Amino acid sequence: MTRTYGEGCPIALSLDIVGERWALLVVRELRLGPRRYRDLQEALPGITPAVLSKRLKELEEYGVLRRRELPPPVAARVYELTAWGAELEPVFQSLARWGVRSPVLPLTGEVSADSVMLGLRTFFDGNGDGDGEPRTPWSASYEVALGRDVYRLRVEDGRLTELARGPAADAPDVLVRTTKPAWQAVLHGTDPLDDAVAAGRLSVTGDVAALRRLVAARTHPTPR
Amino acid sequence: MTRTYGEGCPIALSLDIVGERWALLVVRELRLGPRRYRDLQEALPGITPAVLSKRLKELEEYGVLRRRELPPPVAARVYELTAWGAELEPVFQSLARWGVRSPVLPLTGEVSADSVMLGLRTFFDGNGDGDGEPRTPWSASYEVALGRDVYRLRVEDGRLTELARGPAADAPDVLVRTTKPAWQAVLHGTDPLDDAVAAGRLSVTGDVAALRRLVAARTHPTPR
DNA sequence: CCGGATCCTTATAGATACTG
């Protein structure tokens, strides 16, 4: 470790590890699974190769992520979170929930497809502080394609139990095909689901009611 | 804002605000109430006056903290968290819970009295993920003096409902007088409470059983 | 003594080009 706060406080220790510039954003990009160097560079606009290399090296040494070489058919090296690195999830959740309530900064700019889907998990009703009224529990499986980025989701008894990259293993109850901005608008509530479907911005196959429940389960914290 | 990640992701936004070096540690020092410039400088060994001034100015502009001039009898200026700044609490909790499980770094160095008490809250059984067995709920009020740093605590039905600087308003059930290192050793479990009392490292007035329950409620996450 | 500001040095990040 180069610079350290040199304290005995676990918060300071965490910041020694993931508090450097870009570090937590690199980890964020690995939340839904392994990524190649190139993927990370594209997902982190503005990071320079030197800094990305340095962060990856440091985070690997700390045990937050590991390098892995995929066998010949793919022949790529990827970075993936260790079990301990994956335990940063509550940190991301709390940071996102705090940042979204910022009274000063507008929250403009691009968001990756991964982040849109992870935002759905972070702000999914029932994953939160448990301050909401109990909703009617439901269960359904989903496949959502945002352009060529495909995700599978599963809700069981009103809890979001699965979110991963890639198509659903078995036939899902609902199949959604749309674009990232259209999906964002629907989730954000600025474009009602039925309008988006009617206008062809979003196509649904299967249980539309289950999709309505999913969209409705996305909460919208009040900014201060 | 000087440097920004320029993303639409709320996590990146949060890091734009509190992701700069020292920023989150400055906020940490205000978790239990207002502090003067000098207090912050002493609590953050290694921070330079220029950096501290800059962070305070930035955090004030973002609305995380505010400056306040105390009226003549005291005549000091203090920094205190805004309501939104205080909402960073879950971020501290998750960072502390993650850092304490670090497989590589030892967690050595000084810890402020505030941090010791806040650690008790962070790792208080029942404040966590709810993964523990249900404990017998109890209620008690405490006053803990670590040298000249005095804190009051209240447990209601097994939940830690109050933690603040300063003596208890009404006569507490338990009054503890000890030193920071002795209190740390007892909380950490390396120095059994009864030994510490017998050896005079810690003096208790009042309900010793209630103090035992408090100490026992401090959980110890397994490092990886 | 408190609450900083200033000056200088060092470390880290940004920009760009280039290589195994």
Place this chain on the structure above:
DNA sequence: CAGTATCTATAAGGATCCGG
């Protein structure tokens, strides 16, 4: 594709000084 190398800009570290 997965990084290194080089150079420049910026931010942090260290010491000192200053006004109220």
